[in-house]
Amino acid sequence: xxxxxxxxxxxxxxxxxxxxxxxxxxxxxxxxxxxxxxxxxxxxxxxxxxxxxxxxxxxxxxxxxxxxxxxxxxxxx
Numbered sequence: 001x002x003x004x005x006x007x008x009x010x011x012x013x014x015x016x017x018x019x020x021x022x023x024x025x026x027x028x029x030x031x032x033x034x035x036x037x038x039x040x041x042x043x044x045x046x047x048x049x050x051x052x053x054x055x056x057x058x059x060x061x062x063x064x065x066x067x068x069x070x071x072x073x074x075x076x077x
Contacts (some may be wrong), residue, residue, distance in 0.1 A: 008031045008035075008037070009032045010030070011031070012027050012029060012030065013027070013040050014027055014028075017050065018057070019058070020060075021073065022057075024053060024065050024068070024070065025069050025072065026050070027069070028042065028046050030046070
């Protein structure tokens with residue numbers, strides 16, 4: 001399989017990672033491709049980063065999560 005690098009405008013997008021009673025708001029790099037500007041795309045390294053953040057969320061590593069994004073915890077009403 002041959003991987004080609006996307007060309008286009010670089011931008012930042014918000015991605016949400018969900019834990020059991022919390023979410024993490026993470027800003028990541030994305031590309032608005034020249035061939036289809038309808039939606040930003042993520043590069044493989046960004047997807048791997050988000051997978052890593054999800055793993056940290058699954059393990060409830062809040063100190064690590066706070067280094068990469070904003071953590072919002074659901075509190076009882």
